[in-house]
Amino acid sequence: MRKLISVLTAIVICVITSAQFSGAQRGQQEQLLPEGFKPSSCNTFLSQYPAVNSQTRQAMFRVVAPTANKVQVDLAGKRYEMTKDEKGVWTCTSDPQVVGFHYYSIWIDSVAVMDRNTQAYFGSNWESSGIEIPEGPEGDYYRFNNNIPHGQIHSIQYWSGINGMERHCNVYIPAEYDQNIKKRFPVLYLLHGWGEDENGWSNQGHLCNIMDGLIASGKAVPMIIVMDCGDIKTNSDVRKASTNDVTQIYVKDLLPFIDKTFRTKADRQNRAMAGLSRGGMQTTQTVFANMDKFAWMGTFSGFFMGNMGRGPAPGASAASPNTQSGSNMIETAFNGVFKDAAAFDKQINLLFISTGTEERSPRDQVESLKAHGLKHIVFHESQGTAHEWLTWRRALNEFAPRIFKQE
Amino acid sequence: MRKLISVLTAIVICVITSAQFSGAQRGQQEQLLPEGFKPSSCNTFLSQYPAVNSQTRQAMFRVVAPTANKVQVDLAGKRYEMTKDEKGVWTCTSDPQVVGFHYYSIWIDSVAVMDRNTQAYFGSNWESSGIEIPEGPEGDYYRFNNNIPHGQIHSIQYWSGINGMERHCNVYIPAEYDQNIKKRFPVLYLLHGWGEDENGWSNQGHLCNIMDGLIASGKAVPMIIVMDCGDIKTNSDVRKASTNDVTQIYVKDLLPFIDKTFRTKADRQNRAMAGLSRGGMQTTQTVFANMDKFAWMGTFSGFFMGNMGRGPAPGASAASPNTQSGSNMIETAFNGVFKDAAAFDKQINLLFISTGTEERSPRDQVESLKAHGLKHIVFHESQGTAHEWLTWRRALNEFAPRIFKQE
Numbered sequence A, B: 001m002r003k004l005i006s007v008l009t010a011i012v013i014c015v016i017t018s019a020q021f022s023g024a025q026r027g028q029q030e031q032l033l034p035e036g037f038k039p040s041s042c043n044t045f046l047s048q049y050p051a052v053n054s055q056t057r058q059a060m061f062r063v064v065a066p067t068a069n070k071v072q073v074d075l076a077g078k079r080y081e082m083t084k085d086e087k088g089v090w091t092c093t094s095d096p097q098v099v100g101f102h103y104y105s106i107w108i109d110s111v112a113v114m115d116r117n118t119q120a121y122f123g124s125n126w127e128s129s130g131i132e133i134p135e136g137p138e139g140d141y142y143r144f145n146n147n148i149p150h151g152q153i154h155s156i157q158y159w160s161g162i163n164g165m166e167r168h169c170n171v172y173i174p175a176e177y178d179q180n181i182k183k184r185f186p187v188l189y190l191l192h193g194w195g196e197d198e199n200g201w202s203n204q205g206h207l208c209n210i211m212d213g214l215i216a217s218g219k220a221v222p223m224i225i226v227m228d229c230g231d232i233k234t235n236s237d238v239r240k241a242s243t244n245d246v247t248q249i250y251v252k253d254l255l256p257f258i259d260k261t262f263r264t265k266a267d268r269q270n271r272a273m274a275g276l277s278r279g280g281m282q283t284t285q286t287v288f289a290n291m292d293k294f295a296w297m298g299t300f301s302g303f304f305m306g307n308m309g310r311g312p313a314p315g316a317s318a319a320s321p322n323t324q325s326g327s328n329m330i331e332t333a334f335n336g337v338f339k340d341a342a343a344f345d346k347q348i349n350l351l352f353i354s355t356g357t358e359e360r361s362p363r364d365q366v367e368s369l370k371a372h373g374l375k376h377i378v379f380h381e382s383q384g385t386a387h388e389w390l391t392w393r394r395a396l397n398e399f400a401p402r403i404f405k406q407e
Helices: A003-027 A138-141 A207-216 A245-259 A278-286 A322-336 A339-348 A364-373 A388-401 B002-026 B137-142 B207-217 B243-262 B278-288 B320-334 B341-347 B365-369 B389-402
Strands: A037-039 A052-054 A059-064 A073-077 A076-082 A089-093 A100-108 A111-113 A121-123 A127-133 A152-160 A166-175 A185-191 A224-227 A272-278 A296-300 A350-356 A377-382 B037-039 B050-052 B059-064 B072-076 B078-082 B088-092 B100-108 B111-113 B122-124 B127-134 B151-162 B165-173 B187-191 B223-229 B270-276 B295-300 B350-356 B376-382
Touching: A052 A127, A059 A073, A059 A100, A059 A207, A089 A224, A100 A388, A111 B111, A127 A272, A138 A207, A138 A388, A152 A207, A152 A245, A166 A207, A185 A245, A185 A278, A207 A388, A224 A245, A245 A278, A272 A278, A278 A296, A278 A322, A296 A388, A322 A364, A350 A388, A377 A388, A388 B127, B002 B187, B050 B127, B059 B100, B100 B389, B111 B137, B137 B207, B137 B389, B151 B243, B165 B207, B165 B243, B187 B243, B187 B278, B207 B223, B207 B389, B223 B243, B243 B278, B270 B278, B270 B389, B278 B295, B278 B320, B295 B389, B320 B365, B350 B389, B365 B376, B376 B389
Parallel strands: A185 A224, A185 A272, A272 A296, A296 A350, A350 A377, B187 B223, B187 B270, B270 B295, B295 B350, B350 B376
Antiparallel strands: A037 A052, A052 A059, A059 A089, A073 A076, A073 A100, A100 A111, A100 A127, A121 A127, A152 A166, A152 B151, A166 A224, B037 B050, B050 B059, B059 B088, B072 B078, B072 B100, B100 B111, B100 B127, B122 B127, B151 B165, B165 B223
């Protein structure tokens, strides 16, 4: 027995020692953070850094890299040089940031790497680090609230004949679904942006908290929200597919699967689609080609009239003068879907167009559509935000209350 | 209009160019892989590397790091030196590996980083890269099968009074749950190992595929499987808690929440707990202290009789001689739970103990327990595997069919 206990003791000591050692290497050990700084809510549970300051909205970063020559942080389009202390620990503090979620990366001797001390977020088509800049009341609607009922995110694999393999999607199911077992629910298909995936809305977007709050307060009707992947992942043998096929996958594979699997209201009046950035473009592409299936739609930082219609080819010299561009575009954009404003309003109950004030705005295009007679268009601006997740959290918070309501 | 189209064209070209550039930087662009190699199934969808060879069971790695001085790969306890070509691309090929999932990391000038071209897996308390070594028939039970009904993983936040904040758990719900809406189901609580989290069993373990297969073939009864976090995550203000409290969270917060939220059979005959590595120790700790709540249990690479009982303190000179250690340990281990073998068998329908043949084995301890008269003990060995996920996939595949069956 003494032998066994010695072995066990050795193992325990070994584990503790190596854990402490590697904790130090990683910057995970408990440290006195500078006044006003706390670990970011994106950090893995043992990590003190990155740390964020809710007053100054700055972020502090820390990397242990004794033999590296150059270490930098890339955050919100700016590259910060880190400085090394005598122990080989590199640190830097950022400029003030917009509240909410931001991707960032660490550059070690020319290689952009993840900070492994934060949860991984899929962005720009690879695994990325994230940071959350906190601020008081702004975040209330996207934080967990223990005093209300909670929905669940179902993680599901389904077979796609068009993709030729299984695909993964996430489905938000409202709290009432399991309580009221005869009731059927409307469905919103919600798409992510370029380089992200079907986990973006729940991880980066805090969708579950936002929807739980909207539904509990009666602002939004209880609904199912389907979050599929906007890319066509392929197996190792076949790594190609046309992006156009995504619409086919949504309509021919996913939609029937969802209606078969859940208690949905399976008609167009109870089906919406929305998406952010490229997902907004995929939304217009999909809905306008399938008006028999959707009656509500939203684009968040993703409405670009003109680039998907049958207008002149890019750069064509015969393009109309700028003064006529608005109305000309309306005639041709999206295969002329806006041409007859009354007919459009009869089909689509809501075309919600959202943007951040700090990014390229479709405001002029929205104004021309309104002037053209479209009544079911709603334009929303997120004040002070760019092409980032706070824009899209706010957009969802404004969009979801407006759908599936009777006139 | 020409102006707008020019702007749009510029944006599209810009996106495509930067995507191609960064794809090259990342090694994501399509390349001729060496004969016999294919992208690992853990790769993000654009990434060719790491590549794996199902015949030789080798892995090939590739890192673009023109100005780094030293780049290595750490895989299965061995550090491989990578070699650089004239373009600054580092590569290496590993020794043959055991089939299944393995963590690995890239070392760039002294810093252990993730390969961002693979999906992130939480391991060793930070985000890690993973690789899957394929082999034909071995993987059939843990691969997606389109010809059978599929369960779903529910991602849920619940409130823990003991933790003092919300916690996240995953719950496997069998396909039949939504078809047979009056039926109640037994529940297995399944724990992960040290440094992993509640996503380990579904991501690294392929639990959903394993259970779908076992249930569809009639080998296992349809069951709910709850995967909670084995660590006590704290908010930024309070970063401490005793590990002993995990058992309290399971029993007082999680268990009532699950029985309230799902159609469970809420009695001990229909409740099991199992875990891998540290989760196996947490299983013995939890079940033996709550025999009124669990009747089935399993430990996968995590049964250590002696280190949790009231035996002599580690290193104590008065420890009993080795010849008496077996029976002496049985008397005292886990507060004497094995002392009366018949009483134990009356309470616990199954004590399943699994291990890989290439790791430290509890075989001798199991033999002494059997000699002591325990009848409900089942010992399983995973041939040729160590403290790794193939051991635990196999263990689940052997354990799940044995629980919740009438005698």
